[in-house]
Amino acid sequence: MGFKLKDWFIYMLRCADNSLxxxxxxxxxxxxxxxxGKKSITKYTxxxxxxxxxxxEKLGSxxxxxxxxxxLKKLKxxxxxxxxxxxxxxxxxxxxx
Numbered sequence: 188m189g190f191k192l193k194d195w196f197i198y199m200l201r202c203a204d205n206s207l208x209x210x211x212x213x214x215x216x217x218x219x220x221x222x223x224g225k226k227s228i229t230k231y232t233x234x235x236x237x238x239x240x241x242x243x244e245k246l247g248s249x250x251x252x253x254x255x256x257x258x259l260k261k262l263k264x265x266x267x268x269x270x271x272x273x274x275x276x277x278x279x280x281x282x283x284x
Contacts, residue, residue, distance in 0.1 A: 195252035197259065199242035199271065202235035207267050209259050211252040215243050241271045 193213040200208040200222060208231055212218040219240055227233035246252045259267065 192248070195246050195249050197244045197246060197252050197255045198240055199259070199267065200232065200238040201241045201271075202232060202238050204235050206235060207241070207264065207271075208232055208235075208238065209256055209267075211249070211256050215240060242274055 195211060195213055196215050197209065197211055198215050198218070200210075200219065202208055208222075208229070210218065210229075219238065221228055222232040222238045223236055227236065232238050244255065246255060259270075262270070
């Protein structure tokens with residue numbers, strides 16, 4: 188029958204007030220559109236639009252994504268910012284050689 192499990196992602200958004208929001212989804216692009224919509228499904232991001240993705244990580248299952256989300260939500264803001272900065276540096280290195 189060819190049933191394929193969906194990949195799950197943990198993501199962090201930078202909100203207009205510079206805060207960070209963490210969530211899980213199977214489709215990061217769709218979720219960001221929802222967060223930026225007039226009827227955003229989360230009260231937190233509805234009041235802090237626009238938002239943009241600053242971090243995402245692919246995980247094997249919903250359970251793994253939820254566990255990772257719980258860990259990231261426990262981090263202090265400066266720890267989350269360090270994680271985002273590390274990812275940004277790695278991308279810059281790949282792009283700029």
